[in-house]
Amino acid sequence: MRSTKKPGVKKPRLGQNFLTDSGAAEKIVDVLGDISQALVVEIGPGKGALTKTLAKRAGRLIAIELDRMMATELRFQYSDNPRVEVLEGNVLNIDFRTVLHRTIGPLSDLRPQKPEPAHVIGNLPYYITSDILLRLFEFNDQFDLIVIMVQREVADRIAARPGTRDYGLLSATAQLYAKVEKLFTLPPEAFAPPPKVHSSVLRLRIAPRFEELGVPAKEFIQFLKTALAMKRKTLVNNLKASYPEEQIRAALKQAGVRPDIRTEALSLEKMAGLFRGLVGLATDSRG
Ligand code: SAM
Helix, strand or coil: CCCCCCCCCCCCCCCCCCCCCCHHHHHHHHHCCCCCCCCCCCCCCCCCCCCCHHHHHEEEEEECCCCHHHHHHHHHHHHCCCCCCCCEECCCCCCCHHCCCCCHHHHHHCCCCCCCCCCEEEECCCCHHHHHHHHHHHHHHEEEEEEEEHHHHHHHHHHCCCCCCCCCHHHHHHHHHHHEEEEECHHHHHCCCCCCCCEEEEEEEEEECCCCCCCCHHHHHHHHHHHHHCCEHHHHHHCCCCHHHHHHHHHHHHHHCCCCCCCCCCCHHHHHHHHHHHHHHHHHHHH
């Protein structure tokens, strides 16, 4: 089949804004704490602004870069460092369970039987921030700490508390999997080429809440998607797409939630109570 691509159309730039402020690079790596015994995964090392410090400090480093030229260059640069492995690949397709516990060189003998969770770090390609986060959450049992730089507005959404303007599905999902802290912000001039936006560093300590909230992960996230689908609509109107109105009203009453509440004002605890009520009611009515 003939390609439909127009000649001369540039391929996407892969979110390539490279950090040039070396002080900032050190400060970001510092957020990981002592990593001398840790396995660290770097997402999108690019020209190696963070990699340089990570390679010196980490017990073991796996850097995943999609850009073939950059991956090749980095692999060459660290070829004499057995603690550094550069993978050329798309982070969204990486099976972390396989990759993190792969045998590499002489270090295989030193690996513990039950490996410690890894840390993740990355100045993320902004065009796929949410997808990367969801991918990392999918493998949440493999990680304990995630330090990422993202567009400031997205950082605000990820860290937003219920009831604030920025709170939504991304905040709720991230906060179901991790304790989120927004740490500091860098101006566009810290990068080349400078992006159009400011960038903020987030620390996420993985601590899934599903058990504590008494909800199954997949189903509850699907419920949140429905509940938070449209911010301007009321909770009842959003949920009506998936549940009979009678059941919604009964579950709201049971969970002690006012029907006219703005959906994004509900805490995860209240959301979980509502979900449990709705599922229970659905089961009851099915007999
Ligand atoms: N870490 C470098 C720095 O701080 O200067 C580069 C950061 S740049 C914002 C994002 C990097 O992610 C680029 O090197 C880009 O090629 C890479 N990248 C983009 N999409 C990717 C993907 N799907 N998987 C892995 N790396 C990706």
